[in-house]
Amino acid sequence: QVELVQSGAEVKKPGSSVKVSCKASGGTSNNYAFTWVRQAPGEGLEWVGHIIPLFGTPSHAQKFQGRVSISADESTSTAYMDISRLRFDDTAVYYCAIMGGVWESQRFLQHWGQGTLVTVSS
Amino acid sequence: DIQMTQSPSTLSASVGDRVTISCRASHSINSWLAWYQQKPGKAPTLLIYKASTLESGVPSRFSGSGSGTDFTLTISSLQPDDFATYYCQEYNNYPYTFGQGTKLEIK
Secondary structure (H helix, E strand, C coil): CCEEEECCCEEECCCCCEEEEEEEECCCCCCCCEEEEEECCCCCCEEEEEECCCCCCCEECHHHCCCEEEEEECCCCEEEEEECCCCHHHCEEEEEEEECCCCHHHCCEEEECCCEEEEECC | CCCEEEECCEEEECCCCCEEEEEEECCCCCCCEEEEEECCCCCCEEEEECCCEECCCCCCCEEEEEECCEEEEEECCCCHHHCCEEEEEECCCCCCCECCCEEEEEC
């Protein structure tokens, strides 16, 4: 069974950056396809982006253009999400998830991390 | 971007009831739709993918149907553990948009 363990909660000031990590273990393959999803307090789920190391280039939602960087280290089965120029409305729980596979038909979110609360506060 | 609209936003039901949640896409997404369950303070869990395929370990009282733009999640006989929020998500086009959620409450 795949397990995802995320880094701990962060409190950041507006305009600063944060980096959240997500380490996968327990699967039969190292070809994990990582997705990041966020959830603001009391709100629904929002897709941030994903990276499929097998294919290299990450994808992210247009609204995060220029502020979000998603990367992965295949040697440690760890994904990272870096958000720069933080705003108050970036306050949210950020989840990483593993997709069912790397192909388009498999990009549902099969395994989830425990979530990382990022609070942006002055 | 594709818009995903769930209805209703809130649903009150009793143990043993049969309930249906709808999810409508603004454009065809073929069958690339997933359903998730989320309980307060917890990460979501996958229930159904490819519109109607039950994830391993998910009780058979959950089922999904639909294709194109209209989809449904059905719980055949509600159990106490099923009271939660449910989300649909399309994975046909970037960004892989979620519906706004349906909160299933105890009547």
